Amino acid sequence: MTQQCTAAFDAIARPLGEFSCQYAPAVVHLRNPLALSNWTLVLLEIMMVTGAVLALIHSIRRLRRDGDPVNLALWCATAVYLFAVEIPLYFPNVFGIQDQLGVVFAHNAFTVQFLFDRLPLYIVALYPAVVTLAYEIVRSLGVFRDRGIVIGALCVGFVHHCLYEVFDQLGPQLRWWAWNTDNPINHPMLASVPMTSMFIFATLGPIVATVLVLVLVGRKDPRGWSLTWRTVLAGVLVPLGLAVLSIPTSLFGGPDPNTTAQAIIFSVELVVLAGIALPVLARQWQRACITANRFVRVFGPVYLGVLAVLWLSALPDYFRADAGITADGTPTGSLTYAVGCFAVSVAVVAAVAARRGTPTPVGRPEFVQPVE
Numbered sequence: 488m489t490q491q492c493t494a495a496f497d498a499i500a501r502p503l504g505e506f507s508c509q510y511a512p513a514v515v516h517l518r519n520p521l522a523l524s525n526w527t528l529v530l531l532e533i534m535m536v537t538g539a540v541l542a543l544i545h546s547i548r549r550l551r552r553d554g555d556p557v558n559l560a561l562w563c564a565t566a567v568y569l570f571a572v573e574i575p576l577y578f579p580n581v582f583g584i585q586d587q588l589g590v591v592f593a594h595n596a597f598t599v600q601f602l603f604d605r606l607p608l609y610i611v612a613l614y615p616a617v618v619t620l621a622y623e624i625v626r627s628l629g630v631f632r633d634r635g636i637v638i639g640a641l642c643v644g645f646v647h648h649c650l651y652e653v654f655d656q657l658g659p660q661l662r663w664w665a666w667n668t669d670n671p672i673n674h675p676m677l678a679s680v681p682m683t684s685m686f687i688f689a690t691l692g693p694i695v696a697t698v699l700v701l702v703l704v705g706r707k708d709p710r711g712w713s714l715t716w717r718t719v720l721a722g723v724l725v726p727l728g729l730a731v732l733s734i735p736t737s738l739f740g741g742p743d744p745n746t747t748a749q750a751i752i753f754s755v756e757l758v759v760l761a762g763i764a765l766p767v768l769a770r771q772w773q774r775a776c777i778t779a780n781r782f783v784r785v786f787g788p789v790y791l792g793v794l795a796v797l798w799l800s801a802l803p804d805y806f807r808a809d810a811g812i813t814a815d816g817t818p819t820g821s822l823t824y825a826v827g828c829f830a831v832s833v834a835v836v837a838a839v840a841a842r843r844g845t846p847t848p849v850g851r852p853e854f855v856q857p858v859e
Contacts, residue, residue: 500593511604520598534793535609538616545782560704560718565614567722577605621647627780628771644694645764649828651689656820675750679818682753695728777842787836
């Protein structure tokens, strides 16, 4: 256990909630939700777990009712991707990458924690819940049907980025997690958020996962064991895809990174993605060929509503912060960026949620021809 709980990790984790990984159970740790460091943790946890459960129910229904395995494969593949990419981040010393990676961040203590308090249950739920929401928004707008896999996946990445950044820009201030600002890998930053989180995890991850699932599952219409191994393979390959697509910024990384060059590249990539996705999403909305979607209509407003409440609770301390640090000693995110992402998220959720009625059965993914 000492091997897992390094002094560097403990130093970042302790200020979050006065807990230590020195005494954390190896598998699962259950806490009294009323005894957490602040009330926002419980609300966030309930919202994310609810979203993941609703996404799973929706995915199973899509398979049974419409014969489309993509939703279920995407839900499971993102869970596989979570463990493939996050576990090495939690235990770099165990995987022999301590010198290359170091301690990146630490989560606060939530009601349900796994793996020496490194992995909260809500993070496990976050991946499939928000990716499913982004995918269903784009699918319901008919982007895959009209524009194909690549443009559809880029739109999923953009929508996911907007949904995620409303959450990502708030987390450090409310002590949901803490970034290790002494680690060069977390720079450059936008306010308190590393741009690696904003682009690689909030944007590239969903793009790569969507493409892999649609190619491995959507084009084949597998069942049983074939669906299982294709789904697992898609999740396992996501980190490889991220590594390849991150080469432009990684060229300026290393022990002494050129953070200015990295910030420029990240910014250009996000601008290009927005320049592709926004016109496509707007045209699809104007065409009004939108499929009704109960999952988006239910979870979309819940997700944005809960985060709006949490942001409102944080604004007094945000505006009283000195040089980006609140009186409680927590760093603030970018309110301007979060508001922009929130506005886009509200628009795309509303575009789909406004379409009432029985969801249109589409059977196989709309852009895919059966493989004989």
